[in-house]
Amino acid sequence: NAGVTQTPKFRILKIGQSMTLQCTQDMNHNYMYWYRQDPGMGLKLIYYSVGAGITDKGEVPNGYNVSRSTTEDFPLRLELAAPSQTSVYFCASRGTGRRETQYFGPGTRLLVL
Amino acid sequence: SQKIEQNSEALNIQEGKTATLTCNYTNYSPAYLQWYRQDPGRGPVFLLLIRENEKEKRKERLKVTFDTTLKQSLFHITASQPADSATYLCALGNAGNNRKLIWGLGTSLAVNP
Numbered sequence: 001n002a003g004v005t006q007t008p009k010f011r012i013l014k015i016g017q018s019m020t021l022q023c024t025q026d027m028n029h030n031y032m033y034w035y036r037q038d039p040g041m042g043l044k045l046i047y048y049s050v051g052a053g054i055t056d057k058g059e060v061p062n063g064y065n066v067s068r069s070t071t072e073d074f075p076l077r078l079e080l081a082a083p084s085q086t087s088v089y090f091c092a093s094r095g096t097g098r099r100e101t102q103y104f105g106p107g108t109r110l111l112v113l
Numbered sequence: 114s115q116k117i118e119q120n121s122e123a124l125n126i127q128e129g130k131t132a133t134l135t136c137n138y139t140n141y142s143p144a145y146l147q148w149y150r151q152d153p154g155r156g157p158v159f160l161l162l163i164r165e166n167e168k169e170k171r172k173e174r175l176k177v178t179f180d181t182t183l184k185q186s187l188f189h190i191t192a193s194q195p196a197d198s199a200t201y202l203c204a205l206g207n208a209g210n211n212r213k214l215i216w217g218l219g220t221s222l223a224v225n226p
Contacts, residue, residue: 004156031212042218043157043202050212058213090156100145100206102214104156 006105013081021076023091032074036087081112115141117217134188136203143205193224
């Protein structure tokens with residue numbers, strides 16, 4: 001199993017550009033999450049999904065959108081990039097019931113200039 | 114509002130000693146508490162989970178305690194090694210809340226040879 005994979009690893013965007021951060025998991029997990037992590041600020045939940053076709057906002061959803069058309073994929077869309085979106089983005093997934101462990105991808109480092 | 118506090122200062126210890134990290138929380142009644150390890154430039158990796166009805170959990174050189182009266186968890190690494198140097202994150206969860214975790218900011222541990 002590859003676990004959780006994210007692409008790209010690193011990206012530089014200009015203000016106002018758009019991009020999609022890809023996240024795929026091969027563990028058949030229902031729950032998937034997008035976090036951002038800024039230095040000294042901890043993990044902040046952007047969006048999450050409890051299954052294909054179901055998504056909901058986390059703590060910091062403004063400026064982002066998500067979709068979940070399959071169990072495996074959970075892309076995060078930035079429509080109009082802003083410098084405040086410079087961060088490291090992590091995707092995570094977990095199983096159902098008492099399988100509470102979250103499995104994280106390697107992260108995408110995004111720089112908006 | 115819900116709050117988690119971990120040792121704000123970085124912890125520096127000598128190789129072979131026991132490292133003890135603290136996680137305190139307020140305004141929350143978790144069903145379980147997790148500890149993750151994060152290395153620079155990488156996603157968090159799950160280490161241990163302890164449930165509200167458990168006092169202590171062990172895994173190799175790791176030990177976690179959970180005191181729901183004090184609202185505190187202690188994370189111990191015995192016989193510490195330089196390879197244990199990383200940031201350690203505490204996270205709380207419960208059966209509801211759509212399986213979202215509440216994350217601490219983490220404690221940086223440096224084990225000196």
